[in-house]
Amino acid sequence: MAGKKKEIKPLATGDKTIPPKGAKMIPIYIMGKEYLVPETLTIMKAVEYSGFKYVRGCGCRGGICGACATFYRYLGDYKLHTGLACQTVVGPDMVLAQLPFFPSNRPDYNLEGLESSPHEELRRLYPEVFKCVGCGTCTRTCPMDIDVMDYIALMKRGDLKGAAHKSFDCVLCGLCASRCPAQISQFTAAMYVRRLHARHEVPKAAHLESRVEDVKNGKYERMHKELAKMKQDDIKKLYVEREREPDMSELGKWMPEDKEHL
Amino acid sequence: MSGYGPEFQELIKKVVATRPARVEASRRGESFPALTMKEREIWLGKYHPDYKSDGRRAVEVGPNKGDVFPEEVSVLLESKSMLTDVEVNLDNPDYETDVLVIGAGGAGTAAALAASDEGLNVLVSTKLRHGDSNTVMAEGGIQGADQEGDSPYYHYLDVIGGGHFTNKTALAGAMTNDAPLIIHWLEKMGMMFDKLPDGRMKVRHGGGTSRKRMHSAGDMTGAEIMRVVKDEARNRTKSINVLEFSPAVELLTNKEGAVTGAVLQNLETHEYYVVKAGSVVIATGGFGRLHIQGFPTTNHYGATADGIVMAYRAGVSLTDLDSTQYHPTGAIYPEQNVGLLITEKVRGLGAQLLNVDGEQFCFPLEPRDVESACIIRECLDLGKGFTTPTGRPGVWLDSPMIDMLHGEGTVRKELPAKYIQFKRYDIDISKEPMLIYPTLHYQNGGLAINEFGETGVEGLLSAGEVAGGVHGRNRLMGNSLLDVLVFGRRAGLKAAELSKKSKKGKDTTLTLKHIEDFEKELKKSGITDPMVGPVVLPDYTPDHVKSRRWTSL
Numbered sequence: 044m045a046g047k048k049k050e051i052k053p054l055a056t057g058d059k060t061i062p063p064k065g066a067k068m069i070p071i072y073i074m075g076k077e078y079l080v081p082e083t084l085t086i087m088k089a090v091e092y093s094g095f096k097y098v099r100g101c102g103c104r105g106g107i108c109g110a111c112a113t114f115y116r117y118l119g120d121y122k123l124h125t126g127l128a129c130q131t132v133v134g135p136d137m138v139l140a141q142l143p144f145f146p147s148n149r150p151d152y153n154l155e156g157l158e159s160s161p162h163e164e165l166r167r168l169y170p171e172v173f174k175c176v177g178c179g180t181c182t183r184t185c186p187m188d189i190d191v192m193d194y195i196a197l198m199k200r201g202d203l204k205g206a207a208h209k210s211f212d213c214v215l216c217g218l219c220a221s222r223c224p225a226q227i228s229q230f231t232a233a234m235y236v237r238r239l240h241a242r243h244e245v246p247k248a249a250h251l252e253s254r255v256e257d258v259k260n261g262k263y264e265r266m267h268k269e270l271a272k273m274k275q276d277d278i279k280k281l282y283v284e285r286e287r288e289p290d291m292s293e294l295g296k297w298m299p300e301d302k303e304h305l
Numbered sequence: 306m307s308g309y310g311p312e313f314q315e316l317i318k319k320v321v322a323t324r325p326a327r328v329e330a331s332r333r334g335e336s337f338p339a340l341t342m343k344e345r346e347i348w349l350g351k352y353h354p355d356y357k358s359d360g361r362r363a364v365e366v367g368p369n370k371g372d373v374f375p376e377e378v379s380v381l382l383e384s385k386s387m388l389t390d391v392e393v394n395l396d397n398p399d400y401e402t403d404v405l406v407i408g409a410g411g412a413g414t415a416a417a418l419a420a421s422d423e424g425l426n427v428l429v430s431t432k433l434r435h436g437d438s439n440t441v442m443a444e445g446g447i448q449g450a451d452q453e454g455d456s457p458y459y460h461y462l463d464v465i466g467g468g469h470f471t472n473k474t475a476l477a478g479a480m481t482n483d484a485p486l487i488i489h490w491l492e493k494m495g496m497m498f499d500k501l502p503d504g505r506m507k508v509r510h511g512g513g514t515s516r517k518r519m520h521s522a523g524d525m526t527g528a529e530i531m532r533v534v535k536d537e538a539r540n541r542t543k544s545i546n547v548l549e550f551s552p553a554v555e556l557l558t559n560k561e562g563a564v565t566g567a568v569l570q571n572l573e574t575h576e577y578y579v580v581k582a583g584s585v586v587i588a589t590g591g592f593g594r595l596h597i598q599g600f601p602t603t604n605h606y607g608a609t610a611d612g613i614v615m616a617y618r619a620g621v622s623l624t625d626l627d628s629t630q631y632h633p634t635g636a637i638y639p640e641q642n643v644g645l646l647i648t649e650k651v652r653g654l655g656a657q658l659l660n661v662d663g664e665q666f667c668f669p670l671e672p673r674d675v676e677s678a679c680i681i682r683e684c685l686d687l688g689k690g691f692t693t694p695t696g697r698p699g700v701w702l703d704s705p706m707i708d709m710l711h712g713e714g715t716v717r718k719e720l721p722a723k724y725i726q727f728k729r730y731d732i733d734i735s736k737e738p739m740l741i742y743p744t745l746h747y748q749n750g751g752l753a754i755n756e757f758g759e760t761g762v763e764g765l766l767s768a769g770e771v772a773g774g775v776h777g778r779n780r781l782m783g784n785s786l787l788d789v790l791v792f793g794r795r796a797g798l799k800a801a802e803l804s805k806k807s808k809k810g811k812d813t814t815l816t817l818k819h820i821e822d823f824e825k826e827l828k829k830s831g832i833t834d835p836m837v838g839p840v841v842l843p844d845y846t847p848d849h850v851k852s853r854r855w856t857s858l
Contacts, residue, residue, distance in 0.1 A: 085641045094850035096842065098550065098572050102437040103605040105645055106726055107528050110437060130729060132641055151540045154495055188725065207497060211523060212721060215532060234536055238495030246504030248492065254451040254485040263457040267478035270461065275470060282466035283342065285459060288516045290334070295505055297454045299516075304458040 072118070072138040086113055086128035086139060099143035106130040109216030112186065115139035125218050127186045145217040147228035152235065154242055161239045162201040169232045172198055174225045181219035181229055187212045191219045191229050198236060206233065207240040250295065266304060308639060308731035316691065319663035320701050320738050327665065328709045331655055339668035345675050352678035352686065354598050355628055355778070365830040367823070368622035377595040378626060381610060382617055384838030385827060386820045387554050388568065388577075395557065395815040398566065398581040402428035402546075403804045404797070405567055405582035407553040407612060410438025411527070411786065412769025413588035414534045415793025416758075416800065420586075421544040423801035428580060429538075429545060430569050432552035432589075432607045432841060436535045439590055439605055439747075439770060440789055443527030444648035444722065445511065446519035447491075447790075448783035449484035452508060455516035457481040464784060467513040467672045468777025471625065476775040476792075479756040480784070483791040488520060490790075496533045497522050509653050511782035512670040519783045524648055524720045527786055534790075551578065552611060552841055556585065556619045556765070558819045559812040563763035564619060566815050572841070581815060583804030584764050586796045587612040588789075591748035591770035594843040597629050600745035601644035611839035612771040616752050618823045621760045624773040625750025630780055633658075633676035635744025637699040639730045644744050647723060649673075649782040651702060651739075654719060655710040659701040659738070660689040666700075674779045677743035684742065691740055699742040704734040747785060749778055758796025764807065766800050768792035 066081040071089060078093040087101060102110030111128035118136040128141055150168050157164050166173060172195060181191035194209035210233035220228040257263065270278065286299045299305075309317065330336075340348060350356050363371050364379045374382065404420040406413045409431035417427045429435070450460040460481040465472045488506070492498060499507040499521045508517040522529035538545050550572045557566040557579070566581040589612030593604025602608070617623065634651070636642040652658075652669040658676075660666050660683050667679035684690030684698040691699050707716050716735035717724050727734045751773035758766040769789040776784060807813070827835055 083640055088641075088845075091845045092847055094846060096844065096846065097606065098842070101606045102433055103442050105442055105603065105605075107525065107722060108437055108441050108605065110434060130641070130726065132730075149539065151542065153540070154537075211497065211529075212525070212725075214528070234532060237497055238533060238536065240495070241497045242493065242495035245497075245500060246502075248451065248498075248500065248504050248506045250453060250505060251451045251485060251489055251492065255489045258457070258482060258485050263482050264478070266456075266458045267461060267474075267482060270458070271474050271478065278462075278465065279342075279470065282462050285462055285515045288454060288510070290510060292517070294501065294508065294517070295453060299454055305453065305456045 069133065069135040071133050072136070074140050075138065080133060082133070084133055086126070086131050086133055087111060089133045090128065100128065100141040104129045107214055109214035112142040112216035112218045113139055114142065125184050125186055127216065130186070142218065142221060145221045147217055147220050147231050149228065149231040154238055157243065161203055161243050164239065165198060165203070165232070165236060168235065171225060171227050172232050175199065175227060176225050178224060180222045180224070184218045184222045186216060186218060187214055189213060194233060195227065195229055198232065203236050203240045204244060207237040210237065307737060308727070309737060316661060317737060319661070320659055320703055323659070323663040324703065324706065327657060327703075328706055331706070331710060337657070337665045337668050339671060340675060348678045348682065349674060352682045353674055354600070354631060355674070360598050361627065365832060366826045367617050368620060372623070372627070374627050375597045375629070377597050378592065378610070380836060381595065381614055381838050381840065383827065383832050383835050384614060385824060385835040386618070387837055388817060388820065389824060393568070393577070393817065395579055395817070397579070398815065399578040400428055400580045402426050402580065403583045404428070404586065404800045405430065405580050405584075406586045406588060407567065408438070408588035408590060408769070408771070409435045409547060410588065410590055410769065411440030411531055411534065411789035412793035412796075413586070414531075414538050415790045416586045416588055416768055416797030417538055417545050418534065419794040419797025420801040421541050423798065425544070425801050425804060427545045428582070429547040430551055430553045430567070430580070431547065431549055432572070432611070434549050435538070435547045436531045437605055437607060438531065439593070439608060440786065441528045441531045442603060442605060442646065443786050444524045444646060445650040445653070446521040446526045446783045447488070447530065447786040448511070448514070448518050448781070449488040449520060449787065450481065450516065450518050451485045451488055451506060452516065452518065455518050457484060459515050460484060460518060463514050463781060465777070467781040468779050471777030473624070473774035475756045476754070479795065480775055480788055480791045483795070484787055487787060487790045487794070491530060491533065494533050494537055496529055499523070509650075510670070511653055512649055512676065513672045513781045519653070521650070524650060524722050530786055530790070553615065554611070554839060554841070555817065555820065556615050557815040557817065558619060559814045560816060560818060561812065562620060562819060563811070564765040565813050579815065581813065583807040584766065584800040586758070586800050587616055587752065587765065587767040587771055588769045588793060588796070589771050593745050593748070595840070597745055600631065600743070601635060602745040603632060603635060603644055603646040604745070607842065609840040609843060610748070611841060612767070613751065614839040616760065616762070616765065616767065619765060619819050620762050621765065621767070622753050623750060624753040625778055626748070626773060628749040628778040629745060630673055630747035630749050631677040631743035632746030633673055633680055633743050634702055634741040635746070636739060637697040637742045638693045638740040639732070640695055641730060642726060643697070645726065646744065646746065647702060647739060647741055648720070651704055651707070651720065651723070654707045654715065656702055656704045656706050659703055661691045661700075662689065663701070672779055672781065680743055693740065697742060699740045701738040702741045703738045705736055705738060708735050747780055749773065749776055749780055754792070756795065757799040758792055759799060764803060766796040768796040
């Protein structure tokens with residue numbers, strides 16, 4: 044570090060883990076090797092506390108990116124558990140291994156110009172989805188509590204809307220695919236189905252289409268130019284006096300007094 | 306059993322006690338009064354971390370020499386290259402590409418898609434996986450004026466008002482103008498927007514908006530956007546090649562200083578790769594993981610300002626990089642959720658902020674910097690905050706009001722990810738409030754760009770959080786997802802145009818001359834022992850481990 048770095052008085056207590064007073068130290072096993080860590084840490088923070096530095100297996104640290112899929116067991120217990128390392132709290136005698144990557148099947152496709160119905164397209168692209176054996180391991184494996192087997196069943200039935208919504212919370216961690224006896228990559232198939240459904244089965248926003256036309260015709264660039272020429276005090280006045288749409292207004296019904304700038 | 310122990314339960318009673326009256330008032334449309342423009346200024350000056358002079362100093366080298374930045378930023382701007390005094394061979398590039406995009410979050414991916422639309426080949430370099438970025442973490446929504454009672458004109462007014470009139474007007478104009486185009490582009494790519502049955506976008510207010518224009522996809526709007534644009538890029542393997550775990554660590558320039566490529570480092574094999582490119586887009590995101598002023602952060606693991614460092618050495622100037630956005634509502638309890646972002650949508654749905662006595666102390670939808678200042682004031686100045694068992698100050702965010710206002714089940718439906726994240730620790734946020742405090746959320750400033758993403762250094766463009774000026778000194782909710790896509794696309798298109806031009810006689814030699822020059826300047830300024838930058842990944846090694854590392858790694 045540069046010699047000039049001075050002590051900074053923080054306004055906050057930082058990102059460092061502060062174990063609560065009297066926190067107990069518990070043994071965990073990272074890839075089979077024992078480390079002592081304070082209880083209450085997440086797996087991710089416990090691994091870092093033990094001295095590891097992540098390259099793979101760490102992303103948003105907030106439970107939404109799916110980078111830190113983890114398998115674990117407890118010593119002396121046959122049950123296999125899964126979780127996101129950034130969201131799961133360590134327990135005594137946890138034996139854990141993170142999944143840095145898992146190969147998945149993801150065929151390329153063109154969302155436009157479908158040759159057949161969305162359901163047929165799915166069958167053509169992901170034939171393995173239709174070979175699901177219904178064991179339910181995927182559902183038990185999902186760290187986001189998604190009923191994976193159920194959305195696969197909906198896909199088989201052609202209910203793409205149901206499958207799209209049921210799979211919506213997916214963080215693409217790949218844990219489901221890692222355990223599937225039918226070798227399905229559920230999460231890539233679900234990604235495809237969500238896009239298919241949103242593109243081809245949900246009505247388009249008509250108000251958006253007409254606004255896009257206005258934008259393309261340069262309507263608002265002209266207004267912006269007008270604003271750019273104004274004095275700052277006049278702009279501030281416009282800002283302060285602008286009408287606020289009421290919170291409880293009905294979408295598409297409320298109109299402001301000033302319609303000149305719509 | 307509740308995840309809140311008995312000492313919390315006593316205090317929650319105070320929140321519960323005032324709740325019925327607060328819900329009734331909300332139903333009548335009454336709210337705690339917002340601060341006036343004058344009051345905003347005073348409160349910001351007194352309580353916002355940006356305005357405290359502690360922990361800030363002038364940087365001594367480079368295009369912004371003399372400008373004051375947070376210490377963590379200044380030190381980094383004065384860092385030296387990894388490739389200093391190292392034998393490098395730049396003669397045989399490992400990759401030659403029309404466009405190099407550095408960073409694979411929302412902005413980088415949008416840039417890659419735009420350049421690919423123009424028929425060019427794109428190489429994308431990224432530090433972690435494709436999509437690991439702050440984009441996935443943006444929850445509340447994306448703004449775009451597409452309803453009949455709204456227009457880009459009002460969106461623009463909201464943006465510059467929220468930014469305290471410090472925004473670059475051309476950038477704010479470009480962003481608000483393109484917003485409907487971006488929403489339309491996402492809809493066409495099969496993004497699952499929240500919609501009414503007839504296809505109308507379900508939009509709502511955010512802090513500082515005059516019209517409802519916040520589009521969402523549950524409370525995973527950014528994650529949904531990211532997975533859709535990434536999926537689209539993955540359909541184009543012929544034109545878009547993504548190199549994961551291979552961040553750029555230095556730009557390469559020709560003898561005149563125009564950018565002609567970059568050096569990447571494979572984080573797993575530690576090999577360096579040389580890339581020759583017709584044009585380069587920097588879309589590396591923000592600086593949250595530098596933990597400015599000791600704040601926890603909502604940012605993803607890779608947010609270490611690498612692009613700022615590289616571009617600064619190549620001569621790009623910075624705008625407003627001394628301005629940091631603290632999101633008013635970061636979780637402080639339980640410990641596992643510290644720094645976790647609690648989306649503004651929670652307040653958009655009617656949840657109020659309350660002090661330890663269960664009283665309101667501010668309008669819940671002030672611009673973010675004002676809201677943060679209000680919370681810091683309540684906790685540190687008035688001493689009416691809550692203190693957790695781990696010593697973190699904070700206030701209540703009364704989420705149970707949401708179900709009372711909008712019907713049972715609204716929290717679960719509208720905030721599924723947040724609901725799960727607290728439920729894991731036995732806190733049901735539809736029945737119990739959350740504890741929050743401001744958290745380091747967003748880099749307001751960054752590389753100076755024009756409305757096409759150009760940086761002023763030939764061949765180098767930039768987009769997204771790494772660039773500055775769009776939001777001025779404060780950004781409104783829902784404009785960062787918009788920003789990354791608008792300027793990602795604009796930069797990608799411009800990069801494609803420049804790359805095509807560069808084929809006609811541009812000097813495409815690859816040198817590190819700008820690094821040599823920068824290091825001369827460091828020496829001249831008396832900086833003898835600079836740190837090595839970019840940081841690439843933050844270091845969370847605890848002291849008890851460090852003390853046993855007798856030799857360097």
